[in-house]
Amino acid sequence: MSHMLSRREFLAAAATGAAASALPISVASAQASNTESTAGSIAGNASTSAPAPAAADIYVAPTGERELVIGSLDDLEAQARKILPPGAFAYIASGADNQVTIRSNREELDRIRLLPRYLVGKPAPDLSTTLLGEKLSMPIITAPMGAQGLAHESAEIGAARGTGEAGTLYTMSTAANRTIEEVAAATRGPKWFQIYLHDDRGPSRELLQRAEAAGFTAIVFTIDAFAPGASDETVRLGFSFPPNLPLVNSKTPFFKRSLGWDDVEFIQRTTRLPVILKGVVSPELAREAVKRGVAAIQVSNHGGRGLDGIPATITLLPGIVEAVDGRVPVIMDSGIRRGTDVFKALALGADAVALGRPVLYGLALGGSRGVKSVYDRIAAELQRAMLIAGVSTIDEINSDYIYEG
Ligand SMILES: Cc1cc2nc3c(=O)[nH]c(=O)nc-3n(C[C@H](O)[C@H](O)[C@H](O)COP(=O)(O)O)c2cc1C
Numbered sequence: 475m476s477h478m479l480s481r482r483e484f485l486a487a488a489a490t491g492a493a494a495s496a497l498p499i500s501v502a503s504a505q506a507s508n509t510e511s512t513a514g515s516i517a518g519n520a521s522t523s524a525p526a527p528a529a530a531d532i533y534v535a536p537t538g539e540r541e542l543v544i545g546s547l548d549d550l551e552a553q554a555r556k557i558l559p560p561g562a563f564a565y566i567a568s569g570a571d572n573q574v575t576i577r578s579n580r581e582e583l584d585r586i587r588l589l590p591r592y593l594v595g596k597p598a599p600d601l602s603t604t605l606l607g608e609k610l611s612m613p614i615i616t617a618p619m620g621a622q623g624l625a626h627e628s629a630e631i632g633a634a635r636g637t638g639e640a641g642t643l644y645t646m647s648t649a650a651n652r653t654i655e656e657v658a659a660a661t662r663g664p665k666w667f668q669i670y671l672h673d674d675r676g677p678s679r680e681l682l683q684r685a686e687a688a689g690f691t692a693i694v695f696t697i698d699a700f701a702p703g704a705s706d707e708t709v710r711l712g713f714s715f716p717p718n719l720p721l722v723n724s725k726t727p728f729f730k731r732s733l734g735w736d737d738v739e740f741i742q743r744t745t746r747l748p749v750i751l752k753g754v755v756s757p758e759l760a761r762e763a764v765k766r767g768v769a770a771i772q773v774s775n776h777g778g779r780g781l782d783g784i785p786a787t788i789t790l791l792p793g794i795v796e797a798v799d800g801r802v803p804v805i806m807d808s809g810i811r812r813g814t815d816v817f818k819a820l821a822l823g824a825d826a827v828a829l830g831r832p833v834l835y836g837l838a839l840g841g842s843r844g845v846k847s848v849y850d851r852i853a854a855e856l857q858r859a860m861l862i863a864g865v866s867t868i869d870e871i872n873s874d875y876i877y878e879g
Contacts, residue, residue, distance in 0.1 A: 533559070533716030537627045539841035544851040547811045550835035554625075558838055561713030562624040566834050568705035569778030575786070576778025579809025582786035586818045587877035591864035599860035601853055603868040605803055605826050606692055606748055606770055608664035611641025612853045613868050614816055616845075617774075617807045617828035618668030618694060618752070620649030623719040625838040631660040633837050636845025638663030640853070645694055645828070648681060648729075649721050658688035668694040668752065671730040671737055681723060682745045693745055694772065695738060698753030698780050700731050705779070738766060750805070753780075755790050757797035764801050771798055772805040777830045788819060795823030813855025817863065820871040 536557050544550065555563050569576030601612040616637045623629035630652040637644040638661030646657045648670040658665060667685035671678045682693060730737070741749050748769030753776065754760050760771050773794050775784040787808040798804055806819045807828035819827045829852070836848035860866070863875050 531716065532718050533562070533624070535562075535623055535625065535627045535629075536838050537841075538839070539628075539632075539843050540839075541843045542836060542840045542847035544836075544847055547832040547835075547848060547852060550832055550839060550848070554835040554838045558625070561708065561711045564705060564707035564711055565621075565624065565713055566831060568707045569782065570705055570780060571782035573705075573778060574782050575775050575780075575784050576809075578786040579775070579778055579788070580786075580811070582788045583809055583812075583815045583818060586788065586822075587879075588814065588817065588821075588859075588863065588875055589877040590862050590875070594864040596864055596866040599857050599866050601857060601860075601868065603826065605643065605805075606750075608643055608691065610643055610664070610826070612849070612856065613820060613824075613826040614810070614849065614852060614856070615643040615805070615826055615828050616645055616833050617777075617830040618645040618647040618666075618696065619830060619834060620647040620721070621651060621715065621719060622647075622834065622837065623651035624716075625834045626841055628837070628841050629719075630657045632842040633833055633845050634661040634663075634665065636837065636842035637661060637833070637849065638665075639842065639846045640849030642849060646685075646690070648724055650723055651719050651721065653722050654681070654684045654688050654690075658690065665690050666692040666694050666750070668696055669741065670696060670699065670724070671733070671740075672724070673728060673730050675740060677724065678740075679744050682741065682747075684723075686745055686747055690747065692748045692750055692769065693741060694750045694752050695741055696752045697733055698755070698774065698776050699729075700780075735762075735766060738763075738768070742767060754794060755784055755787075757793045760794045760804075761797045764798055768802065770803045770805060772807065772828065773824070774807045774828075777808050788822065791819065791822050791824060811852075813852055813857070813859045816852065816856050817859045817871060817875070820868065821873055821875050823873075 551567060603610050603613045616633065622633050626632050630646060630650045634644040634657050641663060643664040643666065644661050645666045645668050647668050650657065667690040669681060750770040750772055751763045751768045752772035753774050754763065754771045755775060763771060771794065773787050773791055775787055787806050791806050795804055803825040804823060805826050805828055806824040807830060810816060810827045810829055811832060816827050832848050833845055836844035840847060865871055
């Protein structure tokens with residue numbers, strides 16, 4: 475049975491800071507930015523005078539389904555800004571505090587230089603790869619992101635479907651607007667379930683069991699989301715999670731804030747699925763995780779939404795790869811926007827990367843077809859990068875292609 479968060483419950487969670495990363499901060503007061511038919515809005519909020527009655531705070535997400543012509547994934551942010559209510563856009567786009575981490579995710583990727591090898595007579599690049607036994611069309615997967623109903627009416631259904639159509643893997647967040655079973659049915663592609671633990675183990679156990687029963691093939695345990703999602707811009711805009719977009723899988727908005735290895739053990743004992751640790755930012759933690767039987771490491775700074783000042787993930791990656799020493803796969807996210815970014819992450823030892831915000835922008839702008847367009851574009855860029863660099867398979871990408879100066 476799904477559980478609707480009441481407005482009071484949500485506000486209580488936000489006030490104590492207990493709501494997890496997908497949860498925004500205050501009341502649904504964002505204004506619709508325009509009136510395009512596919513644009514999102516908050517019904518009843520157009521008036522500038524008397525506050526709209528609670529019943530009228532209905533969030534209306536974009537509904538358009540279309541293929542997108544994408545020059546650069548970066549273009550999508552400005553386009554999405556035009557069709558999303560400002561609060562929802564800020565919630566998705568911004569990073570924490572001074573946005574140091576979100577900026578450095580990009581700056582540090584841009585700083586790396588590549589060196590191709592010519593006259594090597596390689597066949598056409600093949601982007602396919604395998605990750606924890608899942609066959610993928612490319613080494614790029616969808617990162618878990620909550621509240622996808624903010625981006626599009628189809629919410630997680632559209633994002634999962636678009637990702638699956640692109641032949642790659644969708645990670646569903648605990649903080650989703652659609653049920654575990656609906657999302658599982660929406661994609662023919664592989665899928666993982668990301669868990670935020672509750673204080674009580676009962677509801678978490680139930681989520682893990684439902685995910686396994688629905689056909690998810692791994693559990694992603696996010697360890698870095700105590701109080702993210704609070705950016706200056708969402709505070710200024712007084713943004714909150716719209717009451718008509720409930721988090722239908724969690725029975726409570728309160729997620730566990732004090733995590734330890736006993737929580738990892740609890741998940742490992744409760745599910746037969748492999749457990750991936752997401753939010754790893756140090757070699758020590760990665761080493762300990764591997765020792766404790768974690769199946770994969772996801773190097774992530776939550777897209778700059780958590781502790782501002784954490785270094786870029788591309789900076790942290792080599793040390794973590796060294797600590798893991800090939801024993802389990804390493805996935806990296808935060809800031810990936812280009813085929814060359816994927817190439818760089820793989821060259822520095824990642825087995826795959828995860829894409830965050832661009833998927834939500836593609837979803838907002840074109841539904842599941844928009845998401846597919848995002849993957850088509852970044853795959854074309856990666857293919858081009860591989861072709862010019864002189865590699866024909868994903869496994870061949872290594873540090874020999876990084877220019878050391
Ligand atoms: C709107 C939004 C919601 C997110 N919600 C979650 C979540 O529910 N669980 C989680 O593990 N990570 C969450 N994340 C973090 C992503 O999984 C990922 O680490 C990050 O977005 C990657 O950075 P990028 O957006 O720069 O690609 C969220 C990110 C965004 C943008």
